[in-house]
Every structure is written in structure tokens, then in C-alpha cells.
Amino acid sequence: MTIIFVLIPLGLALVGLALWAFFWAVGDGQFDDLESPGWSVLADDPPPEERPR
Amino acid sequence: MNAPADAGCFHCGEPLPAQERLTVLVDGRARRVCCLGCRAATELIREAGLGDYYRFRTAAAPRPVPAGADDVWATYDRPEVHGPLLGRDGDAAIVNLLIEGLRCAACGWLIGERLGRLPGVVRASVNPATARAQVVFEPARVGLAALLRAVAALGYRPHVLGATDTLAVATRERRAALKRLAVAGFGMMQVMMIAAALYIGAVDGMDPVIREYLRAVSLLVTAPVLVYAGRPFFAGALAALRARHVGMDVPVALGIGLAFAASAWNTLRHSGDVYFDSVVMFIFLLLLGRYVEMLARHRAGSTAEALLRLVPATALRLAGDRHERVPVATLGAGERVLVPAGECFPADGVVVSGATEADEALLTGESLPVAKGAGAAVIAGALNCAAPVEIALTAVGQSTVLAGIVRLLERAQTERPRIARLADRAAAWFVSRVLVGAVLVAALWLLVDPARAFEATLAVLVVTCPCALSLATPTAITAATATLARAGLLVTRPDALEELARADTVLFDKTGTLSLGRPRLERVTADGLGRDAALAIAAALERGSAHPLAQAFDAIPAAPAAELALHPGEGIEGRVGAVRYRIGTAAFVAALAGPRPAGFDESGVHLGSAGRWLARFEIGDALRPGAAEVVRELEALGLAPCIASGDHAAAVGAAATALGIGRWQARLQPADKLALVERLRAGGARVLAVGDGVNDAPTLRAASVSLALGTGAALAQASADLVALRGALGTLPLAVRTARRTTAIIRQNLVWSAGYNLLALPAAALGWVPPWLAAVGMSASSLLVVLNALRLARRPRARPADPGRRLATRAAAAT
Numbered sequence: 001m002t003i004i005f006v007l008i009p010l011g012l013a014l015v016g017l018a019l020w021a022f023f024w025a026v027g028d029g030q031f032d033d034l035e036s037p038g039w040s041v042l043a044d045d046p047p048p049e050e051r052p053r
Numbered sequence: 054m055n056a057p058a059d060a061g062c063f064h065c066g067e068p069l070p071a072q073e074r075l076t077v078l079v080d081g082r083a084r085r086v087c088c089l090g091c092r093a094a095t096e097l098i099r100e101a102g103l104g105d106y107y108r109f110r111t112a113a114a115p116r117p118v119p120a121g122a123d124d125v126w127a128t129y130d131r132p133e134v135h136g137p138l139l140g141r142d143g144d145a146a147i148v149n150l151l152i153e154g155l156r157c158a159a160c161g162w163l164i165g166e167r168l169g170r171l172p173g174v175v176r177a178s179v180n181p182a183t184a185r186a187q188v189v190f191e192p193a194r195v196g197l198a199a200l201l202r203a204v205a206a207l208g209y210r211p212h213v214l215g216a217t218d219t220l221a222v223a224t225r226e227r228r229a230a231l232k233r234l235a236v237a238g239f240g241m242m243q244v245m246m247i248a249a250a251l252y253i254g255a256v257d258g259m260d261p262v263i264r265e266y267l268r269a270v271s272l273l274v275t276a277p278v279l280v281y282a283g284r285p286f287f288a289g290a291l292a293a294l295r296a297r298h299v300g301m302d303v304p305v306a307l308g309i310g311l312a313f314a315a316s317a318w319n320t321l322r323h324s325g326d327v328y329f330d331s332v333v334m335f336i337f338l339l340l341l342g343r344y345v346e347m348l349a350r351h352r353a354g355s356t357a358e359a360l361l362r363l364v365p366a367t368a369l370r371l372a373g374d375r376h377e378r379v380p381v382a383t384l385g386a387g388e389r390v391l392v393p394a395g396e397c398f399p400a401d402g403v404v405v406s407g408a409t410e411a412d413e414a415l416l417t418g419e420s421l422p423v424a425k426g427a428g429a430a431v432i433a434g435a436l437n438c439a440a441p442v443e444i445a446l447t448a449v450g451q452s453t454v455l456a457g458i459v460r461l462l463e464r465a466q467t468e469r470p471r472i473a474r475l476a477d478r479a480a481a482w483f484v485s486r487v488l489v490g491a492v493l494v495a496a497l498w499l500l501v502d503p504a505r506a507f508e509a510t511l512a513v514l515v516v517t518c519p520c521a522l523s524l525a526t527p528t529a530i531t532a533a534t535a536t537l538a539r540a541g542l543l544v545t546r547p548d549a550l551e552e553l554a555r556a557d558t559v560l561f562d563k564t565g566t567l568s569l570g571r572p573r574l575e576r577v578t579a580d581g582l583g584r585d586a587a588l589a590i591a592a593a594l595e596r597g598s599a600h601p602l603a604q605a606f607d608a609i610p611a612a613p614a615a616e617l618a619l620h621p622g623e624g625i626e627g628r629v630g631a632v633r634y635r636i637g638t639a640a641f642v643a644a645l646a647g648p649r650p651a652g653f654d655e656s657g658v659h660l661g662s663a664g665r666w667l668a669r670f671e672i673g674d675a676l677r678p679g680a681a682e683v684v685r686e687l688e689a690l691g692l693a694p695c696i697a698s699g700d701h702a703a704a705v706g707a708a709a710t711a712l713g714i715g716r717w718q719a720r721l722q723p724a725d726k727l728a729l730v731e732r733l734r735a736g737g738a739r740v741l742a743v744g745d746g747v748n749d750a751p752t753l754r755a756a757s758v759s760l761a762l763g764t765g766a767a768l769a770q771a772s773a774d775l776v777a778l779r780g781a782l783g784t785l786p787l788a789v790r791t792a793r794r795t796t797a798i799i800r801q802n803l804v805w806s807a808g809y810n811l812l813a814l815p816a817a818a819l820g821w822v823p824p825w826l827a828a829v830g831m832s833a834s835s836l837l838v839v840l841n842a843l844r845l846a847r848r849p850r851a852r853p854a855d856p857g858r859r860l861a862t863r864a865a866a867a868t
Contacts, residue, residue, distance in 0.1 A: 001260065001263055004263065004266070005266065008247075008267075008270055011243070012243065012270070012273075012274070015239050015242075015243060018239065019235060019236065019239055022232075022235045023232055023235070026228050026231050026232055026235075027228065029178075031228075031231060032180060032224060032227075033180040
């Protein structure tokens with residue numbers, strides 16, 4: 001059972017990583033609008049010549 | 054993909070004009086559009102390669118307002134105007150926009166793309182859910198005005214938000230709550246997992262080293278959850294104690310603090326029980342309840358916010374015969390302002406010169422533009438639709454009607470209803486007794502079985518947390534108020550919902566309430582002269598009169614009249630052509646025309662010339678459309694309708710018959726109406742008085758609950774408990790139904806939470822409830838109460854989605 005002395009800290013480290021990622025996502029506004037990003041995949045990319053260079 | 058049907062304009066979906074045929078080529082097909090503005094917008098979108106918008110949108114676009122000669126946006130490039138509006142990020146400037154007309158995700162995409170392609174724009178992000186856009190741009194390369202012009206060219210109306218955007222505050226609050234929730238949630242998963250191992254170990258036996266290790270890990274995980282996620286509870290408890298008041302945070306903080314301290318102590322001394330799982334679960338579930346409550350609160354708040362944004366940022370001030378653009382904040386009452394067509398009125402005022410039509414739909418719900426001639430009052434936020442007018446300002450800033458409406462809304466949202474205050478006081482009373490009880494329980498258990506004393510005391514503290522009791526009422530009222538606000542009904546006094554639910558009699562004022570309050574020509578009896586000739590003469594005579602009845606003749610083309618003489622209370626005498634005429638009461642006309650012939654009834658308005666009776670006009674007051682249905686619905690809801698009017702008996706009787714109302718009284722002075730209300734109430738009736746808000750204020754105040762069908766200026770002074778913004782009676786049955794559902798839900802909530810506490814307290818005191826079960830029960834009861842209340846916030850099914858340009862409704866629904 002001594003393996004848990006390694007696995008639990010490892011698990012906690014992963015939780016910490018997940019929390020960090022979640023905090024980043026919240027701070028970045030990823031949860032502010034849950035609707036329109038879903039639509040953006042349907043929109044075509046603009047033709048290249050119209051992009052400002 | 055729901056492109057508007059072929060019947061409407063391809064761009065905005067509005068009906069196509071019959072005479073003109075305008076088309077625009079999109080995706081190789083000619084599409085019909087309704088106006089040049091829509092054609093320009095469609096071409097602009099197509100040229101920019103943004104045609105995808107039409108494929109993915111879910112709502113039709115707003116119709117672009119044709120650009121006037123005067124560029125309203127140019128003023129935003131002046132430093133004194135945009136200075137306070139822009140945030141700074143190094144060399145770049147940040148601006149927050151509220152975009153009116155933004156209806157679906159495709160709109161948001163379109164605006165974001167359009168802005169993003171302007172040279173000098175670093176980033177443009179649009180949030181369709183809140184109708185907000187944030188643009189980061191280099192002021193050296195692109196001006197604020199250019200951004201606004203770009204949005205306006207697409208047909209949307211951008212409003213520049215000031216530096217203090219309450220949405221930003223709300224967003225910060227929501228983000229902080231989400232983070233706390235995540236910490237509590239992740240912590241809970243970890244601690245519960247370990248707790249499962251510990252429970253199994255307690256039954257099957259476990260190596261003490263591993264047991265102590267697992268408990269130490271639980272301590273390590275719970276500590277940050279307590280400190281970070283549990284902070285609101287400790288802060289709240291501290292604030293409550295400082296104010297010498299026992300709020301509901303006190304037992305929560307005490308419970309989680311004690312449980313954690315005891316568990317930590319037991320972990321460090323390697324004996325006794327630990328309750329880390331209870332602590333984290335408790336925090337998580339409580340935070341979840343508060344998160345849901347916060348969302349409901351934000352949803353209600355955004356309505357007032359949207360209304361305030363109607364006032365433009367700048368106005369054209371007249372100085373001598375020149376005019377200059379100035380920020381609206383610098384305007385003062387008494388100044389003169391020119392309002393071009395297509396712009397909103399910057400403040401309340403009176404039209405000095407010019408005539409136009411104003412769209413006040415957002416403020417009053419009047420769906421048609423209202424004609425405004427010289428002398429007519431206009432209100433801030435209304436849209437000037439037709440022609441430029443010059444207005445003299447009567448009220449600016451906080452004293453405008455619009456600001457009054459917003460204050461009404463805010464008051465309703467901040468004022469706590471009586472029943473909520475009662476529940477709060479009950480909760481405080483309950484908490485102080487529980488604390489005493491907990492001490493007693495602890496003392497008794499120490500005598501009986503010291504080992505279980507702590508556990509039982511903890512269970513008592515946790516299980517009796519009166520959160521559900523305290524949440525029961527405010528959540529329900531908040532949700533109901535938001536629902537009604539979306540339907541155009543403001544609840545200005547929260548107690549009103551309670552009274553409205555219990556009302557059993559509804560007392561209508563007639564004029565302006567059941568009827569439109571606008572005189573209308575109902576019947577013409579012409580004798581001798583033709584009908585049209587009689588009408589033309591009557592209209593000519595009435596032109597000079599300010600009498601309300603004269604309005605009935607407004608729409609009729611008048612012959613030129615001369616030598617008009619007004620006889621107050623009798624009528625008007627004047628000359629049309631070579632003939633002298635009199636119009637007015639029968640007696641007045643008889644003095645010129647001789648004895649009244651048999652065919653002429655005495656009532657009504659008469660027209661006569663020397664020796665001849667020419668015509669008789671019956672002038673009535675048209676009933677509001679839908680009034681009969683409203684009365685029927687109210688009757689079905691168990692409210693007895695009656696009419697109390699100051700009008701004459703014939704008119705009131707006719708209206709009562711048309712509406713199917715049996716009880717009516719006519720010719721009542723305001724004092725008589727007041728007496729009637731008091732008599733009804735003395736007889737045990739709960740009276741809902743419905744009036745137009747201003748002239749029947751005493752009646753409204755005397756009733757158990759009152760509804761004002763306010764329009765325009767009347768709204769600001771309305772003393773009613775409920776105000777129908779759209780001036781529509783139709784919301785009344787909805788209001789009664791919502792009020793009844795609200796009180797039913799409050800009652801369910803109170804019964805549930807009180808019953809739960811009464812059952813759980815003895816069980817916990819007897820030591821039957823382990824702390825973790827207490828935490829589950831307590832949190833579940835709070836959550837149940839909140840979710841039950843949120844049932845009120847659902848859109849009523851009966852109302853179809855509003856296709857109009859109702860910004861307030863839109864923003865409130867989207868958040």
C-alpha cells in the first residue's frame with residue numbers, strides 16, 4: 001500500500017493543475033459567453049486577400 | 054439559419070413596401086429588401102466577405118437608421134467627450150459598447166469581424182449574451198467615432214458605456230464565485246474519495262500509519278477550501294457580529310469553523326473522528342445555492358441598466374442661431390437643444406419649434422410613434438423618428454422621467470418586502486435560540502456521554518442553519534419581479550405581489566384605463582346638410598378649441614373658419630363662409646337655431662346655424678383593445694370587476710355593457726372614489742385599483758394594491774405599487790397569476806424549511822444525525838428552496854417571443 005504515498009500527492013498535483021487551468025479559463029472570460037463560440041466553427045475563414053496584411 | 058420568410062425584407066425581415074422594388078444580390082440570388090438602408094447594410098456585409106452572417110443568424114437584423122446629414126458620431130472624436138469613456142492599456146485604448154439590436158450569435162460574429170478588420174483595431178470581442186462589445190484599439194490610427202460608425206452602418210445602435218460599467222462588476226462577482234465553487238468542488242471530490250477509504254477502513258480495519266496519512270491529506274486539502282472558498286461565510290459572520298446582529302452566516306461559519314478545528318485537532322493528536330468531508334461538502338453546496346441566487350439577481354439588474362443606456366452621450370446645443378455638439382452631462386434645464394431625426398432625446402423637454410413623431414416604445418410600450426407638435430412634452434431616451442425639432446429642456450440627468458423609471462426599478466429590487474423582513478427576523482431569533490440550545494445540548498451530552506457531545510452539538514449547529522428559511526422569500530420575489538419586468542410590468546413595492554395574489558375585487562377607472570382616453574366620433578346624425586359638410590364645419594369650429602372633445606374632430610379636414618368665439622362650458626360660435634354656426638350643448642345651439650326638433654336627442658354635441666339644426670355628434674371613448682379579454686380572464690381568476698368613473702352614466706354604462714361588467718358607478722368625484730374603495734375594504738374586500746396613475750392617485754393609495762397604466766410623464770409620479778410600462782392592460786392577468794404562483798412558492802418554501810428544521814433539530818440533539826448527514830440535509834433544503842423559486846423566472850409560455858425592438862426585454866432575457 002506504500003504506493004499511495006506517491007499516488008495521492010501525484011493526484012493532488014493533478015488537481016492543482018486542473019484548478020490552475022480552470023482559474024485561467026475563468027479569468028480569460030471562457031465562461032462569460034457559452035453560446036457564440038459554438039457558432040464560430042460554422043463560419044468560413046475570410047478569403048486570404050481580404051485579410052489586412 | 055432561419056432566414057426571414059420571402060414575404061419580408063431579406064435583411065431586417067420587415068414587410069416589403071408595395072410600390073418600390075429594391076433588390077440586392079446575395080449568393081447569386083436577388084433578394085428583396087425593404088429600404089435603402091437595408092440594401093446598404095446587406096451590400097456592406099457582402100462586400101466585406103461576411104455573407105456567412107445570413108447563413109448562421111437565428112434572428113433578423115435590425116433595420117438600419119438612414120444616416121442623416123449630420124454625423125452623430127463625429128463628436129466622439131473630441132477628447133473631452135471620449136476622455137472619460139476610454140480605458141487605457143499602454144498605447145492602446147479600450148472601450149466598452151452596449152450594442153442595441155444585437156439579437157443572436159451571428160450578429161455578434163458579424164460585429165466582431167467588422168470591427169476587427171478596421172485598421173488600428175487590436176482586438177474586438179463581442180458577447181451576444183449581454184449585448185456588450187469590448188474593443189481594444191490604437192487611438193493614433195483609428196478614432197472612436199470610426200468604430201461607432203462601423204457598427205451603426207451594419208444597422209445596430211452602439212452605445213458607449215462609461216468607465217463604470219455595472220456589468221463589469223457583475224462579471225467580476227460571477228468569476229470570483231465560479232472560482233470559489235471550483236475550489237470547493239475539486240476539494241470536495243478529493244476529500245470525499247479519501248473519506249470513503251477512511252469509512253471502509255473504520256469497518257474493515259486499516260493500518261494506523263495509512264489512516265493517519267489519509268487524515269493528514271484530508272486536512273491539507275480542506276484547509277485551502279475553508280480559507281479560500283469559505284471566506285464569504287466568515288466575512289459575513291464577522292460583519293453580522295460587528296453589527297450586533299445574528300445573521301445566517303453566523304451559524305454556518307460557526308459550524309464549519311468548529312468542525313474543521315475539531316477535525317484538525319483530532320488529526321494532529323491521532324485520535325477521535327474527523328469531519329473534513331462534511332466541511333467541504335457543506336461549503337460546496339452552500340456556494341452552489343448562492344451562485345444560483347446571484348445569477349437571478351444579475352438577471353433582474355440588467356433591465357434597469359439597459360434603460361439607462363437609452364440617453365445619448367452628446368446633444369446639439371443651440372447658442373444663438375448656431376448649434377454645437379456638447380456632452381449631455383453639461384446640459385442644464387432651460388437650455389435649447391436641436392434633436393435631429395434618428396437621434397434620441399437627450400433630456401426631458403418641450404418642443405419649441407418643429408413637429409415630429411417620437412418612438413417611446415422602450416419607455417412606455419406605446420408601439421406607434423407619438424406625434425409631437427409645438428408645446429408637446431418629450432422624454433429623454435425616446436427616439437425622434439420624423440423630423441428635426443428644437444426643444445427647451447425641462448429636466449436633465451437624474452430628474453428625467455427615464456431616471457425616475459430606473460429609480461423605481463432599483464427601489465423595487467433593493468427594498469425588502471415585509472414578509473422577507475419577517476423571515477429574516479424569525480431567522481435571527483431562531484439562530485440565537487439555536488446557539489443557546491447548542492450549548493445546552495453540549496452540556497447535557499457531556500453529562501451523559503462526553504465522547505458523543507461534540508458530534509451531537511455539531512449536528513445541531515449544522516442541521517439548524519436557517520439558510521433555507523432566509524432564502525425562501527427573497528429568491529421567489531427576485532425571480533417574480535424579473536419575470537414581470539420582462540413582460541413590461543414594474544413592481545415598485547415588493548409587498549405588492551403578496552397583496553395582488555390575495556385581491557378579490559378589481560376596481561377600474563374608465564377613462565384612460567379601460568378606454569383609451571381619446572375621444573372618438575361614434576355617430577353622426579346629419580340633417581339637411583350632408584354628413585361630410587357637417588363634419589367639415591364642425592371640425593373648422595373645433596380647431597380653435599382646447600377642449601378634450603375637440604380632439605375627436607382632429608382627423609377631419611376642416612373648412613376655413615373665422616370669428617371664432619369660445620363660450621366655456623357651452624360651445625363655440627364662428628363663421629364658415631358667410632354662415633354663422635354654433636357647436637356645443639343643445640341649449641347653446643338652441644339659442645341660435647331655435648327650438649330643438651324631435652329628431653335631436655339632448656345629449657351629445659350639436660351643430661346649428663340661424664334657425665336650423667344641422668347635425669348631432671355622439672362622441673365616445675374607444676375601449677382599449679383587449680380590455681374585454683382582460684376582464685374575462687380576471688373574472689376567471691376569481692376577481693370581481695367593477696368600474697368607478699367620473700364620466701357620465703351613459704358612457705360608463707355603455708363601456709360596462711361592452712365589457713360585461715355588472716357593477717359600475719358613474720359621475721364619481723375623486724373623493725367619492727376614495728370613499729367607495731374604503732367602503733369596499735371595510736366590507737372585507739381586497740381591492741386592486743387600476744388607474745392611469747396621476748389623476749386617481751388617492752384611489753390608488755387607498756386600495757390594497759394598485760396598478761398604474763402609466764405612459765410617459767405620468768410614470769415618474771405614479772404612486773402605484775405596480776406600473777405597466779407599456780400602458781397595456783394585457784399584463785394584468787399575467788401579474789395576478791405570477792403573484793399567486795409567487796406566494797404559493799413562498800409558502801411552500803417556508804413550510805418546507807420550517808418543517809425541516811423542526812424535524813431535524815430534535816433528531817440532531819438526540820445524537821441521531823451524524824454531522825455529514827446534517828450537512829447534506831441542510832444544503833439540500835437550501836438548494837431546493839432556491840430551485841423552487843427559480844421556477845418563477847421561467848418565461849411564461851403564453852407570451853410569444855417579442856419581435857420588436859425592445860432593448861430592455863432583450864437585455865434582461867439574454868443575461
